[in-house]
Amino acid sequence: MTVRDSYDAVIVGGGHNGLVAAAYLARAGQSVLVLERLATTGGAAVSTRPFAGLDARLSRYSYLVSLLPATIVRDLGLDFAVRRRTVSSYTPAVRGGRATGLLVGAGRTRDSFAALTGSDREYEAWRRFYARTAHVAARVFPTLTEPLPAREALRERIGDEEAWRMLFEEPVGVSVEEHFSDDLVRGVVLTDALIGTFADAHDPSLVQNRCFLYHVIGGGTGDWDVPVGGMGALTDALADTALAAGAHLRTGHEAVRLATDGTHAEVTVRTDDTEFTVGARRVLVNASPQALAALLGEQPPARPEGAQLKVNMLLTRLPRLKDRDVDPHEAFAGTFHIAEGYGQLATAHREATEGRLPASPPSEIYCHSLTDPSILGPDLAARGHHTLTLFGLHTPARLFAADNEGTRATLLAATLAELDAHLDEPIADCLALDADGAPCIEAKTPLDLERELRLPGGHIFHRDLAFPYAAPGTGRWGVETAHPNVLLCGAGAVRGGGVSGIPGHNAAMAVLGR
Numbered sequence: 166m167t168v169r170d171s172y173d174a175v176i177v178g179g180g181h182n183g184l185v186a187a188a189y190l191a192r193a194g195q196s197v198l199v200l201e202r203l204a205t206t207g208g209a210a211v212s213t214r215p216f217a218g219l220d221a222r223l224s225r226y227s228y229l230v231s232l233l234p235a236t237i238v239r240d241l242g243l244d245f246a247v248r249r250r251t252v253s254s255y256t257p258a259v260r261g262g263r264a265t266g267l268l269v270g271a272g273r274t275r276d277s278f279a280a281l282t283g284s285d286r287e288y289e290a291w292r293r294f295y296a297r298t299a300h301v302a303a304r305v306f307p308t309l310t311e312p313l314p315a316r317e318a319l320r321e322r323i324g325d326e327e328a329w330r331m332l333f334e335e336p337v338g339v340s341v342e343e344h345f346s347d348d349l350v351r352g353v354v355l356t357d358a359l360i361g362t363f364a365d366a367h368d369p370s371l372v373q374n375r376c377f378l379y380h381v382i383g384g385g386t387g388d389w390d391v392p393v394g395g396m397g398a399l400t401d402a403l404a405d406t407a408l409a410a411g412a413h414l415r416t417g418h419e420a421v422r423l424a425t426d427g428t429h430a431e432v433t434v435r436t437d438d439t440e441f442t443v444g445a446r447r448v449l450v451n452a453s454p455q456a457l458a459a460l461l462g463e464q465p466p467a468r469p470e471g472a473q474l475k476v477n478m479l480l481t482r483l484p485r486l487k488d489r490d491v492d493p494h495e496a497f498a499g500t501f502h503i504a505e506g507y508g509q510l511a512t513a514h515r516e517a518t519e520g521r522l523p524a525s526p527p528s529e530i531y532c533h534s535l536t537d538p539s540i541l542g543p544d545l546a547a548r549g550h551h552t553l554t555l556f557g558l559h560t561p562a563r564l565f566a567a568d569n570e571g572t573r574a575t576l577l578a579a580t581l582a583e584l585d586a587h588l589d590e591p592i593a594d595c596l597a598l599d600a601d602g603a604p605c606i607e608a609k610t611p612l613d614l615e616r617e618l619r620l621p622g623g624h625i626f627h628r629d630l631a632f633p634y635a636a637p638g639t640g641r642w643g644v645e646t647a648h649p650n651v652l653l654c655g656a657g658a659v660r661g662g663g664v665s666g667i668p669g670h671n672a673a674m675a676v677l678g679r
Contacts, residue, residue: 171444172196172413174676175432177420177460178451178655180208184403185669186449186654186676188241191410193677198443199412200434202419206404208451209618209625210664212397212540215607218600220542221479221552224396224533226609226618227625228554231383231390232665233399234310245402247390248536252499256353257488257587258506264487264587267349271495280490282347290344294354297328298381305378305633306385309660309667310674313635313643333632337374338366341507351507356500356529356558357381361625361662363472363561365514366507375630379662389500391536396664403666423448423460427649449654449672453627456619457646457653471611471623472517474528474557474576479597479605482549483532485589497532497553504583505529505558513559522564522572526580528557550597555580562611562622569612577608627657644672652676 174190176183179201191197205211209226230247238245252270259265260281268277269291278288304323308314314322320329331340337358345351355366358377366373381387392399408414421440422433430445450457458465483493504513504527513523534541534551541550557580565572585591596604611623621627631639636659639645643659644652654672655661661668 172198173445174198174447174449175200175430175443175445176449176451176654177423177432178208179203179206179404179414179416180451180655181210181400181403181664181666182654182656182661182669183208183449183451184400184407185237185241185666186451186673187407187412187414188403188410189670189673190676191407191412192241193673195676197407197412198445199407199414200418200420200432201414201416204416206414206416207397207400209620210396210400212395215477216479216597216599216605217603219479219545219597219605221545221550221605222395222397222540223477223479223552224392224540224554225477226475226614227396227664228531228533229389230392230396230399230664231388232379232663232667233390234306234665234667234670235384236310237666237670241403241406243399243402243406245399246393248393250389250391250499250531250536252495254353254500254502255491255496256349256502256505257486258349264489266488266491266496266587267353268491268495269353270499278350281349287345287347287350291350294340294344295387297325297331299387300325301328301332301378302382302387303385306382309633309665310670312641313633313639313659316632316634316636319634332374332378336367336369336371337377341366348507352505352510353502355507355510356502356505359510359558360556361471361473362629363470363514363517363559365511372629375632378632379630391533393537393539395533395537395540399664420460422462423651425461425648425651430650447650447652447676449652449676451655451669452619453621453655454653454657455621457651461648461651466628469622469624469628470562471614471620471625472559472561473611473623473625474526474555474560474573474580475609475614476555476557476577476580477607478553478555478592480551480553480595481597482595483551484592484595487587487589494535497530497551498535499531501530503528503530503580503587510559517559517561517564520564522576522579523559524579525583526557526576527559528555528580528583530555530584560610562615565610565612569610573608573610573613576610625656626662627655630662631659633660642671642675644668644675
């Protein structure tokens with residue numbers, strides 16, 4: 166295979182952000198080379214059939230696309246669609262010795278709040294709180310694909326001092342405790358501040374606030390969208406668009422060194438059987454800041470730490486619930502919260518900080534196939550099979566360092582036991598069996614994600630999220646580095662994190678001078 170000696174842009178990493186950048190630049194007439202070390206493009210945003218002999222195409226690592234701006238889909242003419250989940254969440258509980266729970270959505274929210282808490286107070290507080298976050302979402306989300314606003318400009322654009330205080334200035338735990346009194350309700354609200362982030366509700370760094378903000382502004386509404394056909398449908402559409410525009414995509418090609426004088430760069434590429442160098446006017450790095458430093462031979466930034474357990478399951482049926490007032494199809498259609506009361510989350514964080522696995526591991530589940538049955542083969546769908554995706558919280562990478570395999574097994578068993586406590590039948594009885602007779606369940610720790618995807622420390626955002634406004638050193642678009650012709654276009658850019666395409670878009674805009 167012959168590779169051109171020089172390109173306008175070389176993109177290191179064929180994940181979704183790199184493909185977004187490639188598509189924009191190639192459509193603008195630039196020569197583009199995408200280098201991907203794995204055998205396929207997509208990075209963490211891929212769909213696979215992980216269970217032998219079964220036609221279930223699961224979004225293996227990343228699951229939802231609420232942060233993907235519709236403008237990127239339109240600009241690139243992507244053959245890609247999403248569906249909105251019809252139920253927001255279900256949280257099982259035991260009150261007065263009786264199995265019950267909080268169902269948000271399906272037209273039952275007010276009644277469910279009243280049944281759980283005994284009055285309308287928490288429901289009205291919920292409406293006020295999320296009306297305020299919706300106001301913020303509508304004003305902040307459109308800025309994510311614009312040059313970074315100044316802090317005060319964003320504050321003025323939001324135009325709500327109370328919202329600014331509770332999201333940008335003081336720990337989100339303060340606002341949660343001000344608005345809500347029920348422990349379960351407080352916990353449901355707080356979870357959006359903890360997904361992918363290891364922090365307490367009152368962490369003075371406000372890392373939890375930044376995480377919360379990105380979870381409630383998606384699409385300018387805060388709604389969560391499911392990719393039709395699975396996450397791989399997005400990256401397949403992006404790869405097709407980039408190729409059609411003339412970009413060169415090379416899988417099995419790993420960038421191992423990067424040299425630049427600020428105007429011209431050279432990227433050393435390694436394959437299974439050779440090593441060569443490619444020239445570029447600009448290099449866009451769709452990898453972590455740690456990976457960028459390694460390519461440049463520079464001192465890397467502090468290593469971040471992921472703190473999640475990811476579990477994929479294929480079931481023959483959805484399990485029955487102890488709470489007979491809620492149909493499992495409603496409970497699992499949105500986010501199913503497990504051991505995520507406010508006090509439980511604080512206890513789990515404290516235990517993990519002390520170096521122990523949480524005794525009651527908090528987690529949340531959703532069922533992709535309820536919203537989009539196309540990810541299942543016709544036979545599986547007809548027989549009532551479903552997928553479940555579980556995301557465990559407060560399990561930092563440090564807990565797995567001594568024994569990843571053993572700790573993973575212990576944590577998985579404890580997490581499923583917490584789920585079973587609210588089911589009328591064990592989840593193990595509902596698991597499908599693959600062609601070899603093995604239960605259809607797989608689990609990934611932060612160390613597994615680091616090994617498979619090179620996420621530093623297993624951190625799904627590459628590093629702690631940043632507030633979406635300009636700060637010293639962020640540059641105009643939040644993708645700039647110390648080298649004028651080297652840009653960061655991955656999740657570690659300002660306004661990165663999640664499956665959004667925003668860093669890829671913004672890096673392309675920086676290159677094109679828009």
